Amino acid sequence: MGWAAVLRRKAVWLAVGGVIAAGSPVVLNSSFAYASDSRTSANAVIVWDRNAQTAIWDVAGQQPQVQARSFAMVHGAVYDAVNAIAGTPYQPYLIAPAANGTESTNAAVATAGFRVLSALFPDQQVRLKTQYDESLAAIPDGTAKQRGIIVGDQAADAMIAARQNDGAFGSQTWTVGTRPGQWRPAPPTFASDGAWVGHLKPFLIPSASMFRTSGPPSLTSSRYARDFNEVKAIGSATSAVRTADQTQAAIWWHDRHLAEWEIKRQLATTQRLNTLQTARMFAMVDLTEADATIACYNEKAAWSFWRPVTAIRLADTDGNPETVADPDWMPLLVTPPHPDFTSGHTCFTAASMSALAYFFGRDDISFSGSSADSGTTRYFRGFSQALAEVINARVWGGIHTRTADVQGAKIGGRVTAYMVAHYFRPKR
Numbered sequence: 001m002g003w004a005a006v007l008r009r010k011a012v013w014l015a016v017g018g019v020i021a022a023g024s025p026v027v028l029n030s031s032f033a034y035a036s037d038s039r040t041s042a043n044a045v046i047v048w049d050r051n052a053q054t055a056i057w058d059v060a061g062q063q064p065q066v067q068a069r070s071f072a073m074v075h076g077a078v079y080d081a082v083n084a085i086a087g088t089p090y091q092p093y094l095i096a097p098a099a100n101g102t103e104s105t106n107a108a109v110a111t112a113g114f115r116v117l118s119a120l121f122p123d124q125q126v127r128l129k130t131q132y133d134e135s136l137a138a139i140p141d142g143t144a145k146q147r148g149i150i151v152g153d154q155a156a157d158a159m160i161a162a163r164q165n166d167g168a169f170g171s172q173t174w175t176v177g178t179r180p181g182q183w184r185p186a187p188p189t190f191a192s193d194g195a196w197v198g199h200l201k202p203f204l205i206p207s208a209s210m211f212r213t214s215g216p217p218s219l220t221s222s223r224y225a226r227d228f229n230e231v232k233a234i235g236s237a238t239s240a241v242r243t244a245d246q247t248q249a250a251i252w253w254h255d256r257h258l259a260e261w262e263i264k265r266q267l268a269t270t271q272r273l274n275t276l277q278t279a280r281m282f283a284m285v286d287l288t289e290a291d292a293t294i295a296c297y298n299e300k301a302a303w304s305f306w307r308p309v310t311a312i313r314l315a316d317t318d319g320n321p322e323t324v325a326d327p328d329w330m331p332l333l334v335t336p337p338h339p340d341f342t343s344g345h346t347c348f349t350a351a352s353m354s355a356l357a358y359f360f361g362r363d364d365i366s367f368s369g370s371s372a373d374s375g376t377t378r379y380f381r382g383f384s385q386a387l388a389e390v391i392n393a394r395v396w397g398g399i400h401t402r403t404a405d406v407q408g409a410k411i412g413g414r415v416t417a418y419m420v421a422h423y424f425r426p427k428r
Contacts, residue, residue: 043268043269043273043274043275043278044105044106044109044110044135044275045075045078045082045109045268045275045278045279045282046265046268046269046278047109047110047135048074048078048109048110048112048113048114048135049071049074049075049261049264049265049282050265051113051117051128051131052070052071052074052075052113052117053261055070055117055120055121055124055127055128056070056071056120056121057256057257059121059124059127060121060124063193063194063256064256064258064293064344064345064348065194065197065293065297065344066194066197067258068286068289068290068293068294068348069163069168069200069290070120071286071289071290072203072286072287072289072290073116073120073159073160073163074112074113074116074117074286075279075282075283075286075287076093076094076159076203076283076286076287077094077112077113077115077116077152077155077156077158077159078109078112078113078155078279078282078283079093079279079280079282079283079424080092080093080094080095080096080097080112080155080158080159081097081105081108081109081111081112081151081152081154081155081156081279082105082108082109082275082276082279082280083096083276083279083280084096084097084098084099084108084151084155085099085101085103085105085108085148085151086101086105086276087099087101088427089276089426089427090280090424090425090426090427091423091424091425091427093283093287093423093424094155094158094159094162095154095155095158097150097151097154097155098151099147099151102143102144102147103144103147103148103150103151104139104144104145104147104148104149105148105275106135106138106139106148106275107135107136107139107144107145107146107148107149107152108148108149108151108152108155109152109275109279110132110135110136110152111132111148111149111151111152111153111156112152112153112155112156112159113152114128114129114131114132114135114152114156115152115153115156115157115160116156116159116160119156119160136149163201166200166201167196167199167200167201168196168200169196170196170199170200171196172195172196172198172199172301173192173195174192174195174300174301174304174338174339175301175304176192177304177306180219180306180314180317180318180319181216181219181305181306181311181318182304182305182306183304183305183306183307183310183338183339183340184306184310185337186307186309186310186335186337187309187330187335188330188334189334189335189337191337192337192338193337193338194297194337194338195297195301195338197293197294197297198294198296198297198298198299198300198301199298199301200294200297202290202291202294202295203287203290203291204287204288204291204415204418204419204422204423205291205295205415205418208294208295208297208298209295209298209299209302210295211295211299211410211411211414211415212299212302213299213342213407213410213411215302215303215305215341216303216305216340216341216401216403216404217403219318219319219320220318220319220320221320222322223403224318224320224323225320225322225323226402227401227402227403228308228311228312228315228320228322228323228401229322229323230395230401230402231308231312231331231395231398231400231401231402232308232312232326232329234246234395234396234398235308235331235332235395235396235397235398235399236329236330236331236332236398237330237331237332237398239332239398242332242396246392246393246396247332247396248374248376248378249378249389249392249393249396250332250333250393250394250396250397250398251332251333251371251373251374251397252369252371252373252374252376252378252393253345253389253390253393253394253397254333254345254373254393254397254399255371255372255373255374257371257372257373259369259370259371259378260285260289260348260349260352260369262369262370263367263368263369264281264282264285264352264356266367266368266369267281267356267360267365267367268281268282270367271360271365280359280424281356281359283424284355284358284359284419284423284424285351285352285355285356285359287419287423288351288352288355288412288415288416288419289348289351289352289355291351291415291418291419292347292348292350292351292411292412292415292416293344293347293348293351295347295411295415296342296343296344296347296348296408296411296412297338297344299341299342299407299408299411300338300339300340300341300342300344301339303339303341304339305339305340305341305404306339306340307335307339307340307399307400308331308335308340308398308399308400308401309329309330309331309335309398309399311323312325312326312329313325313326313327313328313329330398331397331398331399332396332397332398333397333398333399334399335398335399336399340399340400340401340404341401341403341404341407342404342405342407342408342411343394343400343404343405343407343408343409344408345390345394345408346387346390346391346394346400346404346405346406346408346409346412347408347409347411347412347415348412349386349387349390349409349412350387350408350409350410350411350412350413350416351412351413351415351416352412353383353384353386353387354383354387354412354413354416354417355416355419356383357382357383357384358416358420363382363383363384364381364382365382365383366379366380366381366382367379367380367386368380387409390405391405391406391409392405
């Protein structure tokens with residue numbers, strides 16, 4: 001990697017992060033009472049994250065912009081339950097149910113997860129109840145178990161109530177334009193979906209529009225031409241300059257079965273987090289990801305900028321002498337059904353990677369993730385490396401311009417900075 005690329009990556013990471021130096025006050029060997037849970041060694045938060053993944057993706061097939069809300073609801077409730085039993089050492093997200101530390105944490109986690117998922121997916125009630133019963137069966141009967149269930153119920157009730165009428169699955173549609181630069185459905189699917197996400201009530205930030213950017217570059221600018229010519233050359237389905245590894249990376253990052261789920265659980269395991277630490281980390285990451293997604297989709301609606309495939313096919317209308325049309329151009333990946341600016345995936349990944357860097361107080365933690373779509377496992381030396389790769393990968397896939405990716409990453413980092421300043425902070 002050349003010095004220019006290194007400096008560019010560092011500049012982006014500093015822009016989106018700004019929180020690593022502060023570091024989370026997490027103490028990785030801390031512990032608290034796990035009342036009546038000694039028979040089970042599995043981390044209940046990880047177990048119910050897997051159960052959530054099954055409900056959200058494997059069964060319901062929710063797309064990433066929808067998944068974000070569902071995971072945030074589950075882990076916001078789980079965190080409040082676990083935090084309460086631990087003595088509320090951190091700020092609650094919504095509620096601190098009454099607890100004295102003798103309650104079963106595992107019962108509380110299972111109950112909070114089950115109740116929220118049941119509210120989200122009532123048609124999966126039978127399957128979810130089976131998972132819930134299995135979790136409770138591993139916990140000795142008694143007062144601790146029953147009190148843990150009560151704590152989990154209260155945390156779930158608060159979350160379900162807070163998200164009533166939050167704008168989910170609204171009737172909004174994307175504005176379709178016909179002038180140069182304006183978004184319109186793109187080939188081959190010509191689909192339009194997900195406009196309601198930008199109108200969803202955020203979990204953390206006061207307003208979905210609070211991190212509004214200055215927008216995409218002018219069509220006649222040199223920056224627009226650089227973005228255009230880069231994605232045209234390297235993002236084409238038949239690109240002669242994209243390497244095999246870049247192709248694999250583009251496909252890996254485009255997998256709707258998000259690697260971030262596996263990475264989150266992997267880090268909780270390799271870094272030996274206890275239940276409280278895992279619940280806090282998952283809540284920080286998932287709620288920040290959700291708000292970054294909401295802010296990104298709000299940004300998409302504000303600018304309604306055309307996708308590369310449209311821009312390249314209609315370049316003879318953009319007024320820029322440095323761009324040349326190719327009416328048959330197609331990207332490596334299928335273009336998503338919403339505008340280009342900003343990139344949802346870089347918003348989301350910047351939020352997760354900067355939140356993880358803050359939580360652990362460092363960037364240089366190794367992790368990996370696998371994709372069935374690419375048939376590969378990718379390895380990362382740290383959070384900033386993963387973020388740098390996804391920014392590139394969306395260009396390599398031909399579905400975003402670099403400016404859309406970088407500006408999306410900045411939004412994600414700013415949401416993380418807001419979360420760090422206002423939520424999940426230690427109380428003592």
